[in-house]
Amino acid sequence: MSDLTAVWRSVSQRRDERLPIRPRWRNALQSPALRRALILALLALVWEIGARIQNNPIMLPSFSQTVAALLDGVTAQELFASSLASLTVLLKGYLSAVALGLALVSVAVANRFARDVLTTLTAMFNPLPAIALLPLAMLWFGLGEKSLVFVLIHSVLWPFAVAALAGFETVPETLRLVGRNYGYRGPAFVAQILIPAALPALLTGLRLGWAFAWRTLIAAELIFGVTARQGGLGWFIFQNRNELLTDRVFAGLAAVIAIGLLVDGLVFRTIEAATVRRWGMQK
Structure with a gap:
């Protein structure tokens, strides 16, 4: 030996x-x-070199000028307050849409007629841009936060419902039988069996919903900046564009991108690493 x-x-x-x-x-x-x-x-x-060659800060400020404007906005707390206002509204609409989507998909999985209704609604409303509903939202709910939440729910609900329904339908029948043998029914069956098994699809839907909600909110705030003189990052960008402060406009856009990267890296990738990657459900 x-x-x-x-x-x-x-x-x-x-x-x-x-x-x-x-x-x-x-x-x-x-x-x-x-x-x-x-x-x-x-x-x-590449941005810095291109801006220096172009040599027109009103049209294209350099990367260093944008960073300086970003730091100035954060130091003056104007940019920080705008970002916080946008994120507060975004979370309200996003979480409401996710909760509503899970409820609709759970009913659709248990009932064939409800599934047909949900698939028909997603086919109708998923291609419809959320920002196109903003005039109706302003008519129904006024020039306030409720209008923004309404369009955010629309932008998140349908792509998340499509991803969640696809994930639930791919759960193996063996797992479903195991859940029924353990006595799981209704919400307990969804929480204990369907959601863990369909987690990769759910995370994809959550990520898509977040991206749709974030860009819809900024666009809606740009319109609210014209009508109601209020808003978060969208209003910050619109206001500085009117004053030809292009470096501050780029600083607002950089804040939008930075928040998107942080949420993707710190939230979604952390959840993936702790769940689906750790369990071997995703490479």
Whole structure:
């Protein structure tokens, strides 16, 4: 037995000696965070060079000017307050849409007629841009937060419902039978069996819903800036565009992008790593 162990160690050592040694920089590039940081740095460099060649800060401010305007807006708390106002409204509409979507999909899974109703509604309303409903929302709910929440619910509900229904329908029948054998019915069956099994599809729907809601909110706030003189980041961008402060306009756009990256990296990717990747449901 000891002779076999010695032979195996000798073979393994020779194999390791033949393997090429990777440089440290190549090992460092295996980190997704570092690769993303390098991509962002490259884009910032191209932006800076292009702005200096163009040499017209009103048309295209440089990356350094935009960063300075961004820091100035955060320091003066104007940009921070606008971002907080936008996120507050966004969370209200987003969470309401997710809760409503889960309720509708749960009923659709249990009843064939309800499933037909849901699929018909998603086919009707999913292609309809949420911002197109803003005039009706303003007519029904006035120039306030309720109108924004209404269009946000529309922008999130239908893509999330499509993803959730597709995920629930792909749950294996074996898992469904196991749940029924354990006595799960109704909401307990959805929470204990369907949601964990369909989690990759649900996360995809949540991510799509977040992207749709974020861009819909900024567009709606731009319109509210014209009508109601209020709003969050959208109003910040609109107001500075009127004053030809293009560096502050780009700072507002940079804040929109930065918040989107932070939510994707800190929320959705963290949930994926702790659940579906850890459980082997996704590579």
